[in-house]
Amino acid sequence: MNRVLNWFRRRKLETDLDRELSYHLDRRVSDLIHSGIPEPEARRRAALELGGATQVREEVRDIWLTRWLRDFVxxxxxxxxxxxxxxxxxxxxxxxxxxxxxxxxxxxxxxxxxILHALPVDHPERLVLIDWKGFQMAETFGTDNLMSYPICRDLQQQKEFFDGVFCRAATTINLSTSGEPRLTAVELVSGTYFSVLGVTPALGRLLTIDDDQVPGSSPVVVLSYDFWKNQFGSAQDIVGRKVLVNQHPMTVVGVSAPTFHGIDVGEVPSLWIPAVMSAKAIPGFNGMLDRRTRWMQILGRLRQDVSLTEAQAGLQPWFKAMLDEDTRRADFPKVSAEWRQRFLASTLALIPAPQGHSVLRSxxxxxxxxxxxxxxxxxxxxxxxxxxxxxxxxxxxxxxxxxxxxxxxxxxxxxxxxxxxxxxxxxxxxxxxxxxx
The missing domain is CATH 1.20.58 (Methane Monooxygenase Hydroxylase; Chain G, domain 1)
Structure with missing residues (x-):
C-alpha cells in the first residue's frame, strides 16, 4: 500500500532524493579533497564510488514504487x-x-x-405474496393477486408460518392540503403494514394495529418522505396537521423513511391511509368486511425457521377448512355442484416477493x-x-x-x-x- 501511495507523492520524493544524493556526493568530495586529492579528481572518484546518479535513482525508485506500476503508467x-x-x-x-x-x-x-432491486426493508428475501389459485366466488376490484380484507385478518393469525401479514390496496383520492384538491396516489393498508416491513418513521409515528380496528375509526394518514418534502417544504410541525381526503378531514401522524417508496414499482404512494378508512378513500365502496370482495394484495414475512415450501404446504389444510366454511355461510352464492367443487379445489400459493409486487414489473x-x-x-x-x-x-x-x-x-x-x-x-x-x- 505504501508503494502505491508513494506514486502519488513521487515529485516530493524525487526532490528529496536529489538533495540526499547531492549531500552524499558533496560530503565525499570534501573528504577526498581534505586527504590531498585535487577537486576534479575528487569529484570523479566520488562519482565512481557512489555509482551513476541515474542508476541510483532507478534503484531507489524500485524500493519506493512497484516497478510494474511505474512501467504501466x-x-x-x-x-x-x-x-x-x-x-x-x-x-x-x-x-x-x-x-x-x-x-x-x-x-x-x-x-x-x-426487476432485480430488492425492497429497502428488513430481510426482503423472506417476503411472500399470498395468492389464491383457482376459482373464486368473488367480486374483483383491481388486478390479479387480490383477496379480501377478512382473509388478511385470518392469515394474520397463522403465526406458525408468518412473523407478520399485511394487506394493501393502491388507489387515488382527491387530496386538499391548502388549496384546490388534486388527484393523489395513496395506499390503503392494514395496521401491520409498516411493522412487518420494518420501516421506521422519519418524523412522528407510522400506522399500527391500533389504527386498524373499527371501520371509520382512524382518520389518520402517514406521508411519504418525498411528498412531505415537496408539498410541505419539510415542515417540522407537520405532525398534527389536517388534510382533506375526498373532503374528509384526516390528521397527519407521521412521515415515512426517506428510502421507503412503497412496495409497488411504478406506483409510488404519496400517503398511506388505514384500510378501515376505505369508505372515505373510495367513495361508494362498502365491501371492506365482505369475504368475497377481492380488492387487496396480501403479503407476509415468513418465519426464519420456515421455508416457503413448508409454509405453503402447511397452509393448505387451514385454507381448505376456510373454503368449506364459506360454502356453509348463508350468504354463499347459489351455484351448481360443479361450480362449488371448483371453488373447493382452490389452493393458496406463496410467491417470493423480495422486490415487492408490481403490475409494471409483470x-x-x-x-x-x-x-x-x-x-x-x-x-x-x-x-x-x-x-x-x-x-x-x-x-x-x-x-x-x-x-x-x-x-x-x-x-x-x-x-x-x-x-x-x-x-x-x-x-x-x-x-x-x-x-x-
Missing amino acids: YDLRFSARSFLRSPSFTATAVLSLALGIGATTAIYSLVDQI NLARPLWVLFVATAVLLALACLNVAGLFLARGSARHREISTRLALGASRGRIGRQLLADSVLLACAGGLLGVAMA
Whole structure:
C-alpha cells in the first residue's frame, strides 16, 4: 500500500532524493579533497564510488514504487500519445465501445430498478405474496393477486408460518392540503403494514394495529418522505396537521423513511391511509368486511425457521377448512355442484416477493429482458469491431514492434504495452458510455 501511495507523492520524493544524493556526493568530495586529492579528481572518484546518479535513482525508485506500476503508467502515457496521433482510429473505437456500454448500462439500470432491486426493508428475501389459485366466488376490484380484507385478518393469525401479514390496496383520492384538491396516489393498508416491513418513521409515528380496528375509526394518514418534502417544504410541525381526503378531514401522524417508496414499482404512494378508512378513500365502496370482495394484495414475512415450501404446504389444510366454511355461510352464492367443487379445489400459493409486487414489473419483465439481451449482443458486436480495429492497427505497427524486439524488448514487455492500449481505450469508451447512459 505504501508503494502505491508513494506514486502519488513521487515529485516530493524525487526532490528529496536529489538533495540526499547531492549531500552524499558533496560530503565525499570534501573528504577526498581534505586527504590531498585535487577537486576534479575528487569529484570523479566520488562519482565512481557512489555509482551513476541515474542508476541510483532507478534503484531507489524500485524500493519506493512497484516497478510494474511505474512501467504501466509509462505505457499508458505512450498509448495516449499514440492514440492522439491516430484520431480516426481512436474516435471510431471509443464511440463503438461507448454506444455498446451506454446502451447496456441504461437497460441494465432499468432491469435492476424494476426487476432485480430488492425492497429497502428488513430481510426482503423472506417476503411472500399470498395468492389464491383457482376459482373464486368473488367480486374483483383491481388486478390479479387480490383477496379480501377478512382473509388478511385470518392469515394474520397463522403465526406458525408468518412473523407478520399485511394487506394493501393502491388507489387515488382527491387530496386538499391548502388549496384546490388534486388527484393523489395513496395506499390503503392494514395496521401491520409498516411493522412487518420494518420501516421506521422519519418524523412522528407510522400506522399500527391500533389504527386498524373499527371501520371509520382512524382518520389518520402517514406521508411519504418525498411528498412531505415537496408539498410541505419539510415542515417540522407537520405532525398534527389536517388534510382533506375526498373532503374528509384526516390528521397527519407521521412521515415515512426517506428510502421507503412503497412496495409497488411504478406506483409510488404519496400517503398511506388505514384500510378501515376505505369508505372515505373510495367513495361508494362498502365491501371492506365482505369475504368475497377481492380488492387487496396480501403479503407476509415468513418465519426464519420456515421455508416457503413448508409454509405453503402447511397452509393448505387451514385454507381448505376456510373454503368449506364459506360454502356453509348463508350468504354463499347459489351455484351448481360443479361450480362449488371448483371453488373447493382452490389452493393458496406463496410467491417470493423480495422486490415487492408490481403490475409494471409483470408487464415489462419480458420486454426488458429481451432488450437487455439485445444490448448485450450489441456490446459484443462493438467489442468485436474494436478487436478488428486493433488487428488492423497491429499490422500497421509491425515495424514498430519489430524495432522494439530488435532493441531488446521482451515479448512480455510488448504485450504489456498492447494491454495498456486496450485498457486506456476501454476506460475512455466506458466513461463516455456511462455518461451517455
